[in-house]
């Protein structure tokens with residue numbers, strides 16, 4: 001079945017802990033290697049509801065990562081966390097490279113802000129937690145589904 | 153609506169991170185004060201699928217806690233974590249006091265081992281993840297439901 005799949009999950013202060021932890025846990029149950037990387041995090045990320053999570057990796061410059069090494073990159077929600085992740089220039093560059101290499105970029109809730117900030121798939125379909133519809137309609141075709149699975 | 157509700161969630165190395173984090177997050181969304189306490193944890197609990205969670209409190213002797221200060225105590229699953237929590241004498245004493253004060257003791261998956269170890273409600277109804285049925289039948293009336301809500 002080919003080589004071991006590898007997924008990068010980005011977390012920051014204010015990330016929604018359920019969206020991060022459920023993603024990490026389910027993927028690891030499926031035998032996928034998951035690396036949790038902290039964005040602008042010192043030792044641990046204090047998540048949206050106060051759970052403190054220590055990332056596996058604390059990376060200063062995400063643009064130095066080899067985007068082709070990961071099969072997918074996941075951006076959880078939590079507004080404050082998603083804003084930090086989205087506005088990080090290194091993350092923008094990593095997401096843009098990953099997109100160009102045909103990798104999966106998955107975003108939950110407010111996470112799609114990072115897709116917009118990285119300038120990925122402009123004019124394509126996007127979804128999010130509904131509060132962020134207006135912001136994302138500016139640049140994308142907003143699709144209001146409760147669940148959507150797609151490869152951008 | 154009376155005073156602020158307060159809940160203690162116990163975690164240890166090997167605790168199932170989803171069972172802990174979803175409980176914590178949902179209760180905090182409901183404006184309930186949640187304290188996450190590490191059992192035999194140094195700085196971080198390394199959970200069942202490798203997520204590292206820093207507890208709010210690291211308590212050396214759980215028997216020194218005032219059980220009446222908490223409306224509920226939650227014991228998540230994850231076999232290794234549940235075993236550590238169950239076998240901790242201070243936790244056993246805390247759970248026993250909480251039970252005597254009529255507090256809610258909630259346990260998920262392998263968490264009910266802690267109820268048995270604390271000698272609470274002997275002969276009463278219990279449930280768990282089905283793998284642990286045999287162990288819990290010895291001392292309790294095992295009820296095989298997928299979801300059960302009860303105040304022991």
Ligand SMILES: [Cu+]
Pocket residue numbers: 168171229230231260261262281
């Ligand atoms: Cu479990």
